[in-house]
Amino acid sequence: MARSTAMKAAGLILALLIFTFFSLAASSSNNQIQILNAERRIDLSSHIVKVFLTLKVENVGTSPASEIFLAFPPSQADQLALVKAQAAIGKKKKKSYVHLDVNPTQLPDAPNGTKYFSISLLNPLSSGETATLEVLYILTHSLEPFPTEISQLESQLVYFRDSALILSPYHIKQQTTFIKTPSTKVESFTRVEPTKFAGRELKYGPYEDRPPYSFSPVIVHLENNSPFAVVEELLREVEISHWGNLQITEHYKLVHAGARHKGVFSRVDYQSRASVKGASSFKHLLASLPPRVHSVYYRDEIGNISSSHLRTDYRKSELEIEPRYPLFGGWKATFVIGYGLPLEDFLFESPDGKRYLNFSFGCPLAQTVVNKLTIKVVLPEGSKDPSAAVPYPVEQHLETKYSYLDVVGRTVLVLEKKNVVPEHITPFQVYYTFKPIFMLAEPLMLASVYFLFFMACVAYLQIDISIRK
Structure with missing residues (x-):
């Protein structure tokens, strides 16, 4: 008992000495x-x-x-x-x-x-x-x-x-x-x-x-009448296909985080002088996309939204989107943006034989704050040992996604970060190993299905199931 008390006292003295040392060092x-x-x-x-x-x-x-x-x-x-x-x-x-x-x-x-x-x-x-x-x-x-x-x-x-x-x-x-x-x-x-x-x-x-x-x-x-555009939640899904395409799907939950709108909304007044009769609202958003983008779409729960303009050149692409209605304080909008990219611009091979995706981190919408950003990188079926190199502290974990013709499912690397601003838009990398033999899995599966169907048809035609001789 006495020995235990002495050891506790010695430990307490040691902790006080360490605390004093660091306090003096900092001071x-x-x-x-x-x-x-x-x-x-x-x-x-x-x-x-x-x-x-x-x-x-x-x-x-x-x-x-x-x-x-x-x-x-x-x-x-x-x-x-x-x-x-x-x-x-x-x-x-x-x-x-x-x-x-x-x-x-x-x-x-x-x-x-x-x-x-x-x-x-x-x-x-x-x-x-x-x-x-x-x-x-x-x-x-x-x-x-x-x-x-x-x-x-x-x-x-x-x-x-x-x-x-x-x-x-x-x-x-x-x-x-x-x-x-x-x-x-x-x-x-x-x-x-x-x-x-x-x-x-x-x-x-x-x-x-x-x-x-x-x-x-x-x-x-x-x-301050600048657009208080805040994305409450953004889910970016980056799906890699070794057949030459990178498919991006982005789900947005947008809100105007400024002073809440009171009273009635007059569209006539807004269209006559929006800069005065709606100075704190916004109706346009600009998304900066990579060059060589294709198959771009913009839709919400109702369906496709045609009020968008895409400008592309060899350096960048800009998508100007307009929600179905202008956003005043407290108003929200939910929509989806999707597009495809050539895989050769973003997928490379490291010296150790691993493949890695080099893509941009953050939100492509200009002057927006993202309260919660989730990036899901969907790897090809058969990929192993995924790892991410992100320049900022993020939470990450693995999931499994099943798509068409998948057998064991696709590995999904999930990255999450809160309080994201435009300055967070920097490249990040996702490394993984992949054996080219897995690219034959889906063609072989389709060929097997067609072969079995053909053999079933031949067998059906050759079998006599009538009751007469």
């Missing part, structure tokens, strides 16, 4: 870095908020620093869709940029649920050295409609909440925040002097010598 890492200048530009021109952050950091400590931490308040943690970073190398005309790895991390001294991301530097920053980092992070569902309901004749007003000061675990010597508005109509904004509003830009700062974790909340009430 010392924060103390050895300071931000000489920080410039933040927030773009509110659409319902997808883009923030461009430029940081000039300096190592004021004695030991090299290999990473820089970004801090986000809890109110923005769930709205973060993407965080990217790059380092500027060289000066002016000879300046180039190098991509840096960004990963979510945790610090033991995080105040009030602050969320952190770690930027890994290419080379450790020695004492006295400086570096310039450029960060892009994207926020979704961060514009709050107010009033929450508007009529057809009213413009849409939204709230945007943030801080005039940049939340950071480091001391910032000088910082400035610029907010770009969609129009010159701004109802109100919080003043944190010095504050200046001119044209379509709201400026906070410059602010000097702010300690770590400084925060000054601001609210901007402004007009």
